[in-house]
Amino acid sequence: MTTALFTPASTAGLSDGRAAVSGQPLSAVTGAEIQAPLIQGGHVRYANLDYGASAPALSVVSAYLNEILPFYASVHRGAGYASQISTSVYENSRSIVRDFVGGRPDDSVIFTRNTTDSLNLLAGCLPVQDGRHTGEVLYLDIEHHANLLPWQGVPHRSVVAADTLAETIEVLRAELQQGGVSLLAVTGASNVTGEILPIRTLAALAHEFGARIVVDAAQLAPHRRINISADDVDYLAFSGHKLYAPFGAGVLVGRPDWLDAGTPHLAGGGAVREARLDGVSWATGPARHEGGSPNVLGAATLARATQVIAALDPAQWTAHEATIRQFLVEGLQEIDGISVHQIFKDTDQKTGTIGVVNFSVAGYDAGLVAAYLSAEHGVGLRDGRFCAHPLLKRLGLPSGSLRASFGVGSRLEDAQRLLAGLEELRQTGLGWDYVVDSGRWIPANDTRSYPDWAPNTPGTAGAAPCSED
The missing domain is CATH 3.40.640.10 (Type I PLP-dependent aspartate aminotransferase-like (Major domain))
Incomplete structure (x- = not known):
C-alpha cells in the first residue's frame, strides 16, 4: 500500500465499492474546521478520530x-x-x-x-x-x-x-x-x-x-x-x-x-x-x-x-459509519506491522461493530504513535488501556494499544489521513524527536503556538491514567 491511495473522497480499499455519503459528515458538529498546528510547520484541518472518548457537540x-x-x-x-x-x-x-x-x-x-x-x-x-x-x-x-x-x-x-x-x-x-x-x-x-x-x-x-x-x-x-x-x-x-x-x-x-x-x-x-x-x-x-x-x-x-x-435515517447512519470503518480496517490490514484487534472470533465486522477500531503498530509504543500522528499529521486518536485493563491484558496488550473512533461528524478523509500517516511511519519512521513528559510522549523542542486562553500546552500537565467515563 502507498500513500497515493489515500486521496480525498477515494474509496480504494472498499471491497464492495461503497462510498461513505461522498465521504462527508452525516451531521454538522462544532469544531469541524479546527486548524491544528503541525510540528514541522503549517496547519491542517484537525482529523478527530477520538469520538469514543468525548464526541464534539452537534451544531444544532x-x-x-x-x-x-x-x-x-x-x-x-x-x-x-x-x-x-x-x-x-x-x-x-x-x-x-x-x-x-x-x-x-x-x-x-x-x-x-x-x-x-x-x-x-x-x-x-x-x-x-x-x-x-x-x-x-x-x-x-x-x-x-x-x-x-x-x-x-x-x-x-x-x-x-x-x-x-x-x-x-x-x-x-x-x-x-x-x-x-x-x-x-x-x-x-x-x-x-x-x-x-x-x-x-x-x-x-x-x-x-x-x-x-x-x-x-x-x-x-x-x-x-x-x-x-x-x-x-x-x-x-x-x-x-x-x-x-x-x-x-x-x-x-x-x-x-x-x-x-x-x-x-x-x-x-x-x-x-x-x-x-x-x-x-x-x-x-x-x-x-x-x-x-x-x-x-x-x-x-x-x-x-x-x-x-x-431523526437520522437509520440506513444512511449505519452505512456512513460502516463505510468509514471498513475502509479503515482494510487499510490497516494492508500495512505491514499493524495488527487490528477484536474480542470475539465470530464478530461480523460489517454489521456487528460500531465506529471504533483498535490496533497496534509493531515496534512502537502506542503513546508514541499517537503523539506522532497528532504532531506530524494533525490526527487525534486514543492510546492506552481505555479504562478496560482486564480486557487489554486478555488481548495481549498489557501496555496499551491505539483506538480510532468516529461518528456522524466524521469524514472518509479522516481515515485516509490516519492511514497515510501510518504508512509514512512504517516506510520512513518518525520525522521528529519525541520525549516522555509527565508520562506522555510529546515532541521535543515543541514551539507550536496554542490559544492564549489555554492554561497548559500539551505535555505540561500530569496525564490522567483513565478518563473515559
Missing part, C-alpha cells in the same frame, strides 16, 4: 444551548418566569430521553454526571433483605471500568468471556443456572474494539433465570438506535459527552422499583420529602437520586442531541 445542540442559556435559572421551587421555563425544559428532557431509548411509560429517568455515575447509582439500589443483598451481580471481563468497579463493592461474580460470542452466551448461561444472580451487567458495545453484544438475547437469558439486566450503552447509544422495551432491558445508562452534547450529563433509565427503594445517590436538598435534625424521609422517583441543584443545561442539551440522532 450548540445553537439550542445559546437559545435556552438566557433562561437558565433554578428549577422545581422557583416561581419566577425564568425558573418556570428552566423547570419545564429540565423535566421535559426526561420524556425526550425516555422516548429516545424506547422506555416504558413508568421507567424512571435519572440525570447523573456520566455513565460511571449512573452505574454507581444503580449499585446502591440492588435489592436488600434483612440487611443483606438478595443476589449477586454477574459481569464479563471485557467491561469498561464503569461497568466493572461499581459491582466490586457488592456481592458479585466475574466471568471470562470465551473466544466467540456464541460460546460466551453459553458461559453466561452456565453461571446463571447456578442461581443467586440478581443482575447481569453488560456493555452494549465494547469501547475498546467496537464489537456489539446481542442485548436482546442477553436480556432474555437473564430473565430466564430470574435476574435483571443493565446495559452500559455509553458507546452503543451514539451509534445505534436502542429500544429497551422491545429488547426487554431493565436498566440502561449512557453519557451526553459521547452523544454529541456538552456539560457532562449522564442518564440512567429503568424500572422504578429498585430505584425507589435504593439508597439515595446524593443526600441533599430536593431528594427528601421531609428533613429533620435527626432523620429524613426520602422522596421517590428521580428526585430521590438527584440531590442538590441539577445540571439543567447538561440534561437539556443531552435531550436535544437525542432528538437530532433519532
